[in-house]
Amino acid sequence: MTDLTSALNRILRWLESHSPASAAGFQAGLSSEIIAAKLKPFPFEIPQEIYELYQWRNGDQSYSSVFGYLWFLDIDSACEAASSEVLNDEVLLEVREQAGEPQFLFPLFAFDGEYFAVQGCQESQPESLIFHVSDCYEINPAFVNLTAMMLAIAECYETGIYVVREDDLIEVVDEKKFGEIRRKYNPGTVESLYVEGG
Numbered sequence: 001m002t003d004l005t006s007a008l009n010r011i012l013r014w015l016e017s018h019s020p021a022s023a024a025g026f027q028a029g030l031s032s033e034i035i036a037a038k039l040k041p042f043p044f045e046i047p048q049e050i051y052e053l054y055q056w057r058n059g060d061q062s063y064s065s066v067f068g069y070l071w072f073l074d075i076d077s078a079c080e081a082a083s084s085e086v087l088n089d090e091v092l093l094e095v096r097e098q099a100g101e102p103q104f105l106f107p108l109f110a111f112d113g114e115y116f117a118v119q120g121c122q123e124s125q126p127e128s129l130i131f132h133v134s135d136c137y138e139i140n141p142a143f144v145n146l147t148a149m150m151l152a153i154a155e156c157y158e159t160g161i162y163v164v165r166e167d168d169l170i171e172v173v174d175e176k177k178f179g180e181i182r183r184k185y186n187p188g189t190v191e192s193l194y195v196e197g198g
Contacts, residue, residue, distance in 0.1 A: 007150035014157040019164040025062025044104040044120025047128040049146040070109035
């Protein structure tokens with residue numbers, strides 16, 4: 001078992017104990033052949049870690065924000081967002097190229113115009129930085145790869161930084177401590193993603 005799948009399973013076990021409705025919202029994983037077929041129309045490759053994520057589970061139907069405050073997009077929703085003007089239209093690609101930012105972005109998690117996304121590349125790579133895309137299109141490296149992101153999130157659950165609210169949604173109760181854990185697993189990324197210190 002890889003470190004990524006191990007971290008994902010730690011998160012799932014925590015949810016099964018503390019928020020069964022959230023745990024039940026995950027859709028069954030997909031085969032690598034189905035994932036590849038869904039991604040075939042894109043002019044880029046995604047990292048192998050993302051295949052592993054979608055083989056583990058294909059998104060979250062409950063929209064319970066189990067990965068921080070963002071929803072885990074199923075592969076069809078992720079492909080739709082990656083095809084949209086919001087993330088990869090020609091003007092944005094040109095602006096990013098001039099700024100030295102990643103060209104193509106493939107979103108994994110979303111909420112209200114924000115995304116966590118990986119960079120699409122010419123050739124498949126084992127992993128990629130995870131970028132936070134703000135609702136005003138600012139792009140910042142948030143996690144060194146998907147494995148580090150999931151290790152940080154698993155620790156946040158296990159240490160009480162993430163809790164389940166009465167409406168069964170997950171809440172970050174200490175943005176500062178979340179930021180400390182995020183930076184521990186992700187050296188070299190942005191100091192803070194959120195105003196509160198995360």
